[in-house]
Amino acid sequence: xxxxxxxxxxxxxxxxxxxxxxxxxxxxxxxxxxxxxxxxxxxxxxxxxxxxxxxxxxxxxxxxxxxxxxxxxxxxxxxxxxxxxxxxxxxxxxxxxxxxxxxxxxxxxxxxxxxxxxxxxxxxxxxxxxxxxxxxxxxxxxxxxxxxxxxxxxxxxxxxxxxxxxxxxxxxxxxxxxxxxxxxxxxxxxxxxxxxxxxxxxxxxxxxxxxxxxxxxxxxxxxxxxxxxxxxxxxxxxxxxxxxxxxxxxxxxxxxxxxxxxxxxxxxxxxxxxxxxxxxxxxxxxxxxxxxxxxxxxxxxxxxxxxxxxxxxxxxxxxxxxxxxxxxxxxxxxxxxxxxxxxxxxxxxxxxxxxxxxxxxxxxxxxxxxxxxxxxxxxxxxxxxxxxxxxxxxxxxxxxxxxxxxxxxxxxxxxxxxxxxxxxxxxxxxxxxxxxxxxxxxxxxxxxxxxxxxxxxxxxxxxxxxxxxxxxxxxxxxxxxxxxxxxxxxxxxxxxxxxxxxxxxxxxxxxxxxxxxxxxxxxxxxxxxxx
Amino acid sequence: xxxxxxxxxxxxxxxxxxxxxxxxxxxxxxxxxxxxxxxxxxxxxxxxxxxxxxxxxxxxxxxxxxxxxxxxxxxxxxxxxxxxxxxxxxxxxxxxxxxxxxxxxxxxxxxxxxxxxxxxxxxxxxxxxxxxxxxxxxxxxxxxxxxxxxxxxxxxxxxxxxxxxxxxxxxxxxxxxxxxxxxxxxxxxxxxxxxxxxxxxxxxxxxxxxxxxxxxxxxxxxxxxxxxxxxxxxxxxxxxxxxxxxxxxxxxxxxxxxxxxxxxxxxxxxxxxxxxxxxxxxxxxxxxxxxxxxxxxxxxxxxxxxxx
Numbered sequence: 001x002x003x004x005x006x007x008x009x010x011x012x013x014x015x016x017x018x019x020x021x022x023x024x025x026x027x028x029x030x031x032x033x034x035x036x037x038x039x040x041x042x043x044x045x046x047x048x049x050x051x052x053x054x055x056x057x058x059x060x061x062x063x064x065x066x067x068x069x070x071x072x073x074x075x076x077x078x079x080x081x082x083x084x085x086x087x088x089x090x091x092x093x094x095x096x097x098x099x100x101x102x103x104x105x106x107x108x109x110x111x112x113x114x115x116x117x118x119x120x121x122x123x124x125x126x127x128x129x130x131x132x133x134x135x136x137x138x139x140x141x142x143x144x145x146x147x148x149x150x151x152x153x154x155x156x157x158x159x160x161x162x163x164x165x166x167x168x169x170x171x172x173x174x175x176x177x178x179x180x181x182x183x184x185x186x187x188x189x190x191x192x193x194x195x196x197x198x199x200x201x202x203x204x205x206x207x208x209x210x211x212x213x214x215x216x217x218x219x220x221x222x223x224x225x226x227x228x229x230x231x232x233x234x235x236x237x238x239x240x241x242x243x244x245x246x247x248x249x250x251x252x253x254x255x256x257x258x259x260x261x262x263x264x265x266x267x268x269x270x271x272x273x274x275x276x277x278x279x280x281x282x283x284x285x286x287x288x289x290x291x292x293x294x295x296x297x298x299x300x301x302x303x304x305x306x307x308x309x310x311x312x313x314x315x316x317x318x319x320x321x322x323x324x325x326x327x328x329x330x331x332x333x334x335x336x337x338x339x340x341x342x343x344x345x346x347x348x349x350x351x352x353x354x355x356x357x358x359x360x361x362x363x364x365x366x367x368x369x370x371x372x373x374x375x376x377x378x379x380x381x382x383x384x385x386x387x388x389x390x391x392x393x394x395x396x397x398x399x400x401x402x403x404x405x406x407x408x409x410x411x412x413x414x415x416x417x418x419x420x421x422x423x424x425x426x427x428x429x430x431x432x433x434x435x436x437x438x439x440x441x442x443x444x445x446x447x448x449x450x451x452x453x454x455x456x457x458x459x460x461x462x463x464x465x466x467x468x469x470x471x472x473x474x475x476x477x478x479x480x481x482x483x484x485x486x487x488x489x490x491x492x493x494x495x496x497x498x499x500x501x502x503x504x505x506x507x508x509x510x511x512x513x514x515x516x517x518x519x520x521x522x523x524x525x526x527x528x529x530x531x
Numbered sequence: 532x533x534x535x536x537x538x539x540x541x542x543x544x545x546x547x548x549x550x551x552x553x554x555x556x557x558x559x560x561x562x563x564x565x566x567x568x569x570x571x572x573x574x575x576x577x578x579x580x581x582x583x584x585x586x587x588x589x590x591x592x593x594x595x596x597x598x599x600x601x602x603x604x605x606x607x608x609x610x611x612x613x614x615x616x617x618x619x620x621x622x623x624x625x626x627x628x629x630x631x632x633x634x635x636x637x638x639x640x641x642x643x644x645x646x647x648x649x650x651x652x653x654x655x656x657x658x659x660x661x662x663x664x665x666x667x668x669x670x671x672x673x674x675x676x677x678x679x680x681x682x683x684x685x686x687x688x689x690x691x692x693x694x695x696x697x698x699x700x701x702x703x704x705x706x707x708x709x710x711x712x713x714x715x716x717x718x719x720x721x722x723x724x725x726x727x728x729x730x731x732x733x734x735x736x737x738x739x740x741x742x743x744x745x746x747x748x749x750x751x752x753x754x755x756x757x758x759x760x761x762x763x764x765x766x767x768x769x770x771x772x773x774x775x776x777x778x779x780x781x782x783x784x785x786x787x788x789x790x791x792x793x794x795x796x797x798x799x800x801x802x803x804x805x806x807x808x809x810x811x812x813x814x815x816x817x818x819x820x821x822x823x824x825x826x827x828x829x830x831x832x833x834x835x836x837x838x839x
Contacts, residue, residue, distance in 0.1 A: 054799050056613050063615055065570065141581070143574035205616060221614065222624065222799075223696060223791040246695055249789045249798070252678055253694045256686045260693075380802065411804035415564035417576075450576040 038283045039261030041507035041529045045241035050254045052269035054222045054247055060204035061184035062136055065143035070180050070521045071245060072225055077184035077210030080111050081177050083437060083518040088290035089343030090437025090517060092174050096125065096185055106169040113160045117234045119187035120208060120215040127156035132188040139199050147176035148183055171474030172438035179436035180519035185211055213525035214243060223247055236525045243524050258503060265504040268520035271383055272332050278503055285506050288331060288499040289515045292341040293433035295329065297493040300456040302420040305374045311364055312490025316354055318361035319392060325496045328387045333496035339483035340442045342497040345476050350483045352494055365399040373402035377424035380407045385430035413455060420456040427455060431498050436518060439479040440471040447486045458491035535832060539825050550817045551603060555596050558806045568803040569612035608811035613803045618811045621796060628696060629792030633777045635708045639716035640723060647724030648731050669721040677714045677787035684710060694789040711788040715780050719773035726769045730762035771827025775820040
């Protein structure tokens with residue numbers, strides 16, 4: 001058929017049909033401003049850090065209990081202590097307290113406070129603020145209020161000393177304070193002046209009352225946040241006088257804005273599938289930095305398929321951990337060898353003993369009726385977990401089990417604890433972690449049914465008791481014993497140590513030095529511009 | 532006409548009541564734990580139980596529904612579990628952004644529809660290419676269209692901003708509107724344009740137009756005096772319908788362009804089972820849809836009283 005014989009309307013359609021792919025081809029080809037050339041450093045003192053998704057809750061340190069808004073909370077507020085930056089294991093470091101003493105039974109914590117610190121309203125930071133901050137956290141009753149539940153008394157013998165007495169021994173208390181979600185110091189004057197009828201919660205939706213290196217200058221929830229450098233800050237001062245935090249709700253749009261140079265840095269927001277583009281790039285800086293987070297497998301003992309411990313262990317042994325982690329998570333992770341997070345127990349004494357042996361599951365499969373079905377779950381939108389669940393389901397299918405992978409919204413996942421029979425048979429968690437670096441904060445949340453992330457309520461009373469004894473004394477041997485006992489349930493597999501992926505323009509310095517193992521965020525005051 | 536208006540207003544109230552009941556029931560059967568969503572993953576079981584009591588989630592269903600309805604009538608949709616702000620406050624920010632986007636998209640859709648219809652009915656030179664592009668582009672999923680738009684006009688050509696609503700200046704806001712409004716407008720433009728084209732073609736073939744031409748009237752005068760006014764009736768009804776659909780279309784487009792409107796708010800609220808927010812957005816969008824369609828019916832009836 002000759003082209004001229006085609007009708008006018010058809011010809012038009014063909015031309016038009018060609019136009020869309022041509023646009024797409026033009027978009028994907030080189031040239032233009034996203035050619036990958038290094039982008040120039042800003043000359044106006046503005047750092048732009050792109051956020052993926054609305055920060056969700058207000059950046060009030062006693063309310064905020066989510067992820068990307070920590071960029072605001074941790075740069076506007078400070079706690080008494082923190083985890084040391086630029087480390088791959090947990091280490092309590094000074095912040096507003098320069099030194100501290102703990103009594104022998106972990107009930108009395110004496111903090112010696114930093115001199116010359118002022119809140120953003122200009123008032124001086126003194127020990128009185130410690131009690132005010134702890135009291136407000138209790139009053140607001142947010143998700144992380146548990147961190148001050150054990151505080152019996154806060155004494156202030158002088159302006160620079162605060163003595164915190166607990167009602168029961170707790171060796172994890174310093175970890176609570178170092179946690180990114182731990183209590184932060186808030187100006188008592190500003191809190192009182194803006195108290196309203198809700199303990200200043202309305203005011204703190206768009207303002208801050210902290211001592212951090214930056215202060216909230218403009219808030220457009222859902223759109224963007226602007227921080228201004230606090231010139232009265234006691235610590236390092238960055239050349240960035242303004243930090244813009246625009247909110248992108250689409251990862252591709254955020255990545256394009258980074259490529260375009262409109263965004264200076266992206267922290268823990270882009271999918272692993274984009275990693276290859278930036279790794280080893282001479283035009284961008286890509287950092288894989290340590291976190292306390294892991295990919296995990298949780299098994300549901302309330303389901304018929306996994307009623308017996310043998311079945312659960314057989315399933316876990318059928319997971320080819322190394323291959324799965326390499327294939328799905330790549331350089332962002334390494335196979336976990338311990339039951340707690342990496343470095344939580346000195347010397348890796350909490351060794352995970354599971355060995356890959358698919359023959360055990362094969363033998364179990366032969367005992368099941370033909371076509372027995374089971375479901376492996378993953379959280380909606382978590383592409384890594386989805387891929388892992390699919391791979392494992394395919395392996396089970398090869399054994400004659402009718403295994404399927406299914407997606408569940410996060411809110412549903414956290415609801416299973418009320419009725420675990422509503423959950424899937426097993427669940428792949430792409431990335432999860434504790435609030436802080438104490439082994440108790442790991443063991444309690446993942447293994448104790450009252451902890452929050454033990455989705456299927458698989459618990460051992462003796463393990464809970466061991467963890468409770470361990471947190472009182474801080475005895476690592478007890479933590480190890482609890483972990484080993486829990487591992488026998490076959491409900492839990494620590495798959496990988498995950499890393500935080502920070503993507504930055506080439507001119508941005510201090511990224512590693514400003515990164516903290518406890519939070520997927522940067523301390524903006526430690527960032528700079530390459531000369 | 533008064534009786535017609537009263538009848539439509541009554542129907543509107545009934546539709547909204549039914550919509551409220553459906554939204555409430557959907558909340559109840561939806562999986563997920565709002566108390567857990569409000570407090571976060573690591574909150575203790577005791578804290579979550581206390582939060583459930585505080586939110587009234589342990590009350591009997593009828594009590595919860597009546598409370599929900601009573602508050603909704605007063606414009607009080609409660610506090611968002613996710614943002615911890617009154618939902619009405621969140622909507623006061625999000626709704627104007629969506630309205631701005633939808634109105635801009637509606638204007639673009641009308642312009643494109645007019646061009647589509649006129650080029651087809653009047654056989655303009657090269658117009659076929661434009662029509663073909665519109666036809667093909669309108670079949671693409673909106674998210675793909677949006678991404679291609681960002682890649683081409685933001686990343687490569689650097690003509691337009693790729694996301695957000697601008698820094699507050701009118702020029703900046705207008706520039707940020709162009710891409711999302713155009714993407715949102717494509718499909719409605721085609722729907723309106725097809726109806727308008729049919730109307731134009733029918734009118735152009737009518738006897739009175741032939742008579743006007745035979746009297747020596749120019750093309751512009753024929754169009755203005757005899758064709759357009761007699762052709763737009765059905766396309767106005769379609770435009771009203773599409774205006775309602777545009778609100779629903781914002782969910783995807785607002786997400787890709789990070790436009791801080793109701794669609795984005797809804798998309799962020801669903802994964803966390805933020806029931807008050809989901810219910811409020813559904814009710815507001817449902818009400819807008821019903822009101823717009825009622826207005827379109829009223830306008831049509833005003834134009835042709837036989838429809839009453």
